[in-house]
Amino acid sequence: MTLIRKSLASLTLLTLLSGCQTAPNTLGGTGDLGVIVERATGSLAVVNTSRQQRVDQVEGLGDLSHASVKFSRDARYAFVFGRDGGLSKVDLLSGEITARVMQSGNSIGGAISQDGRLVAVANYEPGGVKIFDSENLALVADIPATWQDENGQEQRSKVVGLVDAPGNRFVYSLFEAGEIHVVDMNAETPEMTRFTDVGKNPYDALIDPSGRYYIAGLFGEDGLVLLDLWHTGSGVQRILPDYGRGDERLPVYKMPHLEGWAMAGNEAWLPAVGRHEVLVADKDDWALIDRIPVQGQPIFVMSRPDERQVWVSFAHPANDVVQVIDTETRQITATLLPGKAVLHMEFTPRGEHVWISARDSDRVTVYDTRTLQEVARLKSESPSGIFFTDRAHRIGL
Amino acid sequence: MTLIRKSLASLTLLTLLSGCQTAPNTLGGTGDLGVIVERATGSLAVVNTSRQQRVDQVEGLGDLSHASVKFSRDARYAFVFGRDGGLSKVDLLSGEITARVMQSGNSIGGAISQDGRLVAVANYEPGGVKIFDSENLALVADIPATWQDENGQEQRSKVVGLVDAPGNRFVYSLFEAGEIHVVDMNAETPEMTRFTDVGKNPYDALIDPSGRYYIAGLFGEDGLVLLDLWHTGSGVQRILPDYGRGDERLPVYKMPHLEGWAMAGNEAWLPAVGRHEVLVADKDDWALIDRIPVQGQPIFVMSRPDERQVWVSFAHPANDVVQVIDTETRQITATLLPGKAVLHMEFTPRGEHVWISARDSDRVTVYDTRTLQEVARLKSESPSGIFFTDRAHRIGL
Numbered sequence: 001m002t003l004i005r006k007s008l009a010s011l012t013l014l015t016l017l018s019g020c021q022t023a024p025n026t027l028g029g030t031g032d033l034g035v036i037v038e039r040a041t042g043s044l045a046v047v048n049t050s051r052q053q054r055v056d057q058v059e060g061l062g063d064l065s066h067a068s069v070k071f072s073r074d075a076r077y078a079f080v081f082g083r084d085g086g087l088s089k090v091d092l093l094s095g096e097i098t099a100r101v102m103q104s105g106n107s108i109g110g111a112i113s114q115d116g117r118l119v120a121v122a123n124y125e126p127g128g129v130k131i132f133d134s135e136n137l138a139l140v141a142d143i144p145a146t147w148q149d150e151n152g153q154e155q156r157s158k159v160v161g162l163v164d165a166p167g168n169r170f171v172y173s174l175f176e177a178g179e180i181h182v183v184d185m186n187a188e189t190p191e192m193t194r195f196t197d198v199g200k201n202p203y204d205a206l207i208d209p210s211g212r213y214y215i216a217g218l219f220g221e222d223g224l225v226l227l228d229l230w231h232t233g234s235g236v237q238r239i240l241p242d243y244g245r246g247d248e249r250l251p252v253y254k255m256p257h258l259e260g261w262a263m264a265g266n267e268a269w270l271p272a273v274g275r276h277e278v279l280v281a282d283k284d285d286w287a288l289i290d291r292i293p294v295q296g297q298p299i300f301v302m303s304r305p306d307e308r309q310v311w312v313s314f315a316h317p318a319n320d321v322v323q324v325i326d327t328e329t330r331q332i333t334a335t336l337l338p339g340k341a342v343l344h345m346e347f348t349p350r351g352e353h354v355w356i357s358a359r360d361s362d363r364v365t366v367y368d369t370r371t372l373q374e375v376a377r378l379k380s381e382s383p384s385g386i387f388f389t390d391r392a393h394r395i396g397l
Numbered sequence: 398m399t400l401i402r403k404s405l406a407s408l409t410l411l412t413l414l415s416g417c418q419t420a421p422n423t424l425g426g427t428g429d430l431g432v433i434v435e436r437a438t439g440s441l442a443v444v445n446t447s448r449q450q451r452v453d454q455v456e457g458l459g460d461l462s463h464a465s466v467k468f469s470r471d472a473r474y475a476f477v478f479g480r481d482g483g484l485s486k487v488d489l490l491s492g493e494i495t496a497r498v499m500q501s502g503n504s505i506g507g508a509i510s511q512d513g514r515l516v517a518v519a520n521y522e523p524g525g526v527k528i529f530d531s532e533n534l535a536l537v538a539d540i541p542a543t544w545q546d547e548n549g550q551e552q553r554s555k556v557v558g559l560v561d562a563p564g565n566r567f568v569y570s571l572f573e574a575g576e577i578h579v580v581d582m583n584a585e586t587p588e589m590t591r592f593t594d595v596g597k598n599p600y601d602a603l604i605d606p607s608g609r610y611y612i613a614g615l616f617g618e619d620g621l622v623l624l625d626l627w628h629t630g631s632g633v634q635r636i637l638p639d640y641g642r643g644d645e646r647l648p649v650y651k652m653p654h655l656e657g658w659a660m661a662g663n664e665a666w667l668p669a670v671g672r673h674e675v676l677v678a679d680k681d682d683w684a685l686i687d688r689i690p691v692q693g694q695p696i697f698v699m700s701r702p703d704e705r706q707v708w709v710s711f712a713h714p715a716n717d718v719v720q721v722i723d724t725e726t727r728q729i730t731a732t733l734l735p736g737k738a739v740l741h742m743e744f745t746p747r748g749e750h751v752w753i754s755a756r757d758s759d760r761v762t763v764y765d766t767r768t769l770q771e772v773a774r775l776k777s778e779s780p781s782g783i784f785f786t787d788r789a790h791r792i793g794l
Contacts, residue, residue, distance in 0.1 A: 027490065029427040031472025031789050032513075050470050050513060073447050075428025075472070093424065114747045116429075116447060166703040166748060167767055186767070210662075211703045230705065230725065265607075266663055266681075284663075306563040306608045306792060308627065328627065349790030350511045351563060370564055370583070392428050393746030393787035395703060 030075040033092050033389050034346070036357065036364055037067045037080075040382035044069075044080060046092050049348050049355075049388060052366050052376035056095040062086040068109045068385055071392035072134060073116030078387070079134070081110040087121055089137060092389070099137040103130050111164040114395070118185055120170045122162035129159055129172060131185070141190050147177035161205025161216055161258070163396050165229055173202035173216045180216060180227055180236065198225045198236045204258040207396035215239070217258050222246060226286070239286035244273050253297055253315035262303030262310045264327045269310050271298035278312055278325065292330055294323055300344065303327065304369055305351035313342045313356075322356060324372065334372045338365040346386035357383035427472040430489050430786050431743070433754065433761055434464045434477075437779035441466075441477060443489050446745050446752075446785060449763050449773035453492040459483040459499075465506045465782055468789035469531060470513030475784070476531070478507040484518055486534060489786070496534040500527050508561040511792070515582055517567045519559035526556055526569060528582070538587050544574035558602025558613055558655070560793050562626055570599035570613045577613060577624055577633065595622045595633045601655040604793035612636070614655050619643060623683070636683035641670050650694055650712035659700030659707045661724045666707050668695035675709055675722065689727055691720055697741065700724065701766055702748035710739045710753075719753060721769065731769045735762040740780070746787035754780035 033055075036045040042064050046056035061067075063084035070079045072089075077098070080088045085104035088097050104123040111120045118140060120131045131141040145157040157174035165171050168185045180195040180202070200220025207214050214227040222244030227236045245252055256271035263269075267289065268281045278301055280290040296318025303310050310325045319341050324334040339358025346355045353375065357364050359382050366376040391397040430452075433442040439461050443453035458464075460481035467476045474495070477485045482501035485494050501520035508517045515537060517528045525541040542554040554571035562568050565582045577592040577599070597617025604611050611624040619641030624633045653668035660666075664686065665678045675698055677687040693715025700707050707722045716738050721731040736755025743752045750772065754761050756779050763773040788794040 027424070029469065029471030029473025029490075031427055031468075031786060032470050071428070072426065073429050074426030076426025093426075114749045166705070168749070210705075212705075308563070308607075308609075350792055352511045352565070389428060390787070390790035393790065395747050 028093070030092060030389055033075070034355075035069055035078050035080075035090075035092070035387050036355075036378075036380050036383045037064050037069065037385040037387075038381050039064045039067070039359070039384045042082075043381075044078065044090060045378075045380055045383075046095065047355075047378070049353070052353075052378070054378055054380075056092075058090050058095050058097065060097060061088050061090075064384070066108065069387040070110060070112040070119065070397075071387070071389050072112070073392060075389040075392045077134075079110065079112065079119050081107055081121055083107065085123065085125075087119070087132065087137060089134075101132070101137050103132070103139075104128075108158075108160060109162055111162050111170055112392075113164055113168045113170070113185060114166055115168055116392075118168070120162060120164075122159040122172055124158040127156040127158045127174070127176075129162065129170065129183070131170070131183075131190075141185075143183065143190065143192070145174050145177070145181070147174060147179060147196075160203055163205065163207040163214065164211075165207060165214070166211040166395060169229070171205075171207065171214045171227070171229070173198075173205055175201055175203060175219075178202065178220075180214070180225070182227075182229070182232060193232055195227060195236050198227075199223065199238070203255060206258040206261050209263055209395060211395040215258065215261075217255070218244065219255065240279075240281060240288060242288070243270075243279075246274075253317075254299060256297075256299050256301075256315075262301050262307075264303045264307040264310065267327070269301050269303065269325075269327070271301045271312070278310070280330070290330060292325060292332075294325075294332070295321055295335065302345055302347070304354070305347055305349065309333075309369060311345055311354060313345060316341075320358070336367065336372065338367075339363055343384045344386050346388055349388065349390035355386050357386055359383060425490070427489060427786055430472070431752075432466055432475050432477075432487075432489070432784055433752075433775075433777050433780045434461050434466065434782040434784075435778045436461045436464070436756070436781045439479075440778075441475065441487060442775075442777055442780075443492060444752075444775070446750070449750075449775070451775055451777075453489075455487050455492050455494065457494060458485050458487075461781070463505065463781075466784040467507060467509040467516065467794075468784070468786050469509070470789060472786040472789045474531075476507065476509065476516050478504055478518055480504065482520065482522075484516070484529065484534060486531075498529070498534050500529070500536075501525075505555075505557060506559055508559050508567055509789075510561055510565045510567070510582060511563055512565055513789075515565070517559060517561075517580075519556040519569055521555040524553040524555045524571070524573075526559065526567065526580070528567070528580075528587075538582075540580065540587065540589070542571050542574065542578070544571060544576060544593075557600055560602065560604040560611065561608075562604060562611070563608040563792060566626070568602075568604065568611045568624070568626070570595075570602055572598055572600060572616075575599065575617075577611070577622070579624075579626070579629060590629055592624060592633050595624075596620065596635070600652060603655040603658050606660055606792060608792040612655065612658075614652070615641065616652065637676075637678060637685060639685070640667075640676075650714075651696060653694075653696050653698075653712075659698050659704075661700045661704040661707065664724070666698050666700065666722075666724070668698045668709070675707070677727070687727060689722060689729075691722075691729070692718055692732065699742055699744070701751070702744055702746065706730075706766060708742055708751060710742060713738075717755070733764070733769065735764075736760055741782045743783035743785055746785065752783050754783055756780060 089099040106125040128144040157177040162172040202216040203219040205216040252274040296314035339361030341360035486496040503522040528538040554574040559569040599613040600616040602613040693711035736758030738757040
């Protein structure tokens with residue numbers, strides 16, 4: 001009897017320990033955590049934004065050369081979308097990969113549903129969207145991106161610009177097909193609405209912070225496509241018809257990221273394509289209001305959470321520079337040198353700091369956005385995307 | 398030698414266990430947690446918004462009859478501001494009160510600084526603001542709300558409408574003095590800017606989601622006072638001059654909460670004072686655009702995070718009703734009965750649910766905001782304020 005009791009007791013101890021001993025930061029809030037994607041090593045650095053420190057490193061995530069990350073509703077898990085089709089669920093508290101599936105041959109990002117229960121992945125090869133249970137990554141829906149070409153043949157298209165929208169919907173674009181699809185996951189079986197002939201080769205997209213406007217950029221022609229999700233019956237409309245490479249065919253080193261658009265007050269701030277300009281448009285009628293000269297081809301144009309500043313990163317060869325613009329005066333107030341090959345910027349949730357990755361300097365620099373002084377520098381091998389857990393609580397992020 | 402090793406091993410085990418075994422929800426993300434203030438019992442219910450369940454109860458928090466809550470930067474701790482001047486720091490993971498001070502005789506809410514390091518409390522008695530280290534609640538600054546009355550005598554004033562603003566600033570109003578003060582905590586010693594003669598008896602205030610506009614309501618006269626924090630040198634301005642009780646002197650059962658204002662697109666939606674109306678104002682020039690008839694005197698007018706709906710709660714005697722307005726058509730789309738004496742509403746971060754407290758029905762009802770169906774009902778003794786941890790990441794919340 002005594003012996004049996006003893007063994008039960010040690011069993012309990014072991015159980016408790018195995019759930020508790022795994023990482024240095026097991027016990028703690030997850031509101032000030034984040035991850036840095038380290039593309040060369042296929043690893044994730046887990047960071048703490050209160051202390052500006054690395055707290056863990058997670059390896060074995062495959063090819064992270066164009067990886068993006070979403071967070072679970074409880075801000076504990078990161079869903080990592082690898083370029084090689086790998087989808088991994090990482091526990092930020094233990095540093096463990098709790099689930100992983102190779103879900104396609106080539107993928108380009110994902111989204112998490114409004115209720116946090118579903119994770120969707122946009123795939124290039126085979127073209128389509130796969131939707132998984134966020135708990136265990138079990139497949140819930142497989143939606144091939146099929147379309148009819150000019151000869152009436154059914155083809156599959158690469159999927160780009162996948163975002164979540166209110167009402168447990170996912171919205172995405174089909175590159176070859178020139179279509180936008182909206183999938184409603186509240187229905188018994190997923191219901192899809194297709195918008196065809198939206199424009200030539202949509203290559204990326206964004207959704208505004210309220211989740212109402214889905215805007216896709218076109219690789220094959222100038223202009224942008226807007227879908228008002230409050231009025232899907234009205235179809236898509238074309239906005240900013242001159243947005244693009246235009247006739248001059250300047251060398252475009254890298255197409256700008258649409259998800260980097262800044263929304264400041266009633267204005268949208270966006271990177272011009274190929275030109276050394278940041279554009280300002282009116283959010284009511286999408287008319288172009290201003291063009292602000294900058295030092296290179298802009299890639300990310302992001303607003304500080306209080307909308308007073310816009311921070312701009314650039315394409316090669318001017319990609320060791322970040323410029324800061326005052327949204328009221330529209331003047332450049334600072335030109336900073338965070339390192340070689342700046343790839344991404346992420347603001348802390350209330351905007352006191354910004355973290356900037358410089359791939360070829362193997363570091364992430366943290367700036368105070370008020371003083372514009374460096375407050376910390378973290379070593380990181382080929383850092384690219386930086387993502388903080390407050391994204392879990394925002395529409396479209 | 399063997400014996401010593403053994404005892405070291407068990408010491409390690411105990412240490413690990415004591416840091417890990419304290420509560421049912423010790424190990425977990427904190428992004429989907431929240432609290433319900435239970436005013437009759439002076440307790441806090443800790444809730445999980447993914448499972449719509451209570452997960453813990455914390456007692457011993459004193460008089461919570463008009464309590465409010467802010468969250469630490471890591472979303473692990475709740476700072477509870479009691480009516481009796483008690484300030485408590487509660488660990489949501491362990492359910493323990495980790496620090497508590499009786500910092501005044503009577504207080505009315507607080508704020509947490511942009512960087513998360515400071516917690517400020519607005520006090521009625523003695524009138525002023527006290528600022529504490531968020532780590533251990535050690536006093537950092539004690540700022541009496543002094544002013545000169547008409548006879549040149551120095552008096553102390555009650556402090557109301559305390560909010561945080563970008564740049565580690567706190568902004569608040571002095572009820573008797575008719576002043577607004579801005580305290581900059583980035584300076585070596587706190588620096589204060591005073592705005593005098595702003596209007597008669599400011600009684601409550603709000604700051605907009607970008608942290609730019611501070612708006613105070615006046616108990617002693619009609620109209621609202623606006624301070625543009627981007628241009629403090631320009632002083633305050635008066636907006637919506639007819640906002641208030643007016644000449645008719647209708648019976649006002651309860652002054653509406655200003656912090657409940659909804660900002661939807663370029664419009665501000667606000668509760669009329671004493672009238673059965675919700676008002677819509679243009680955020681550019683603060684002109685009144687529309688008056689929407691509702692079923693009682695509105696108290697809270699809050700927008701769903703995607704800004705498509707505005708939810709309205711009411712003063713006695715029509716306070717068992719909540720109405721939902723479509724922000725585009727400005728029509729009432731639903732009239733719901735969540736229970737007796739509805740006191741507060743809180744949306745989940747991305748807006749799929751809203752939690753509504755009904756004090757005299759001893760329950761909190763959770764609605765799906767799309768279907769407007771009840772999805773859960775939680776027992777709670779005299780529930781009032783409901784606060785979810787994503788507030789940690791928002792300016793002014």
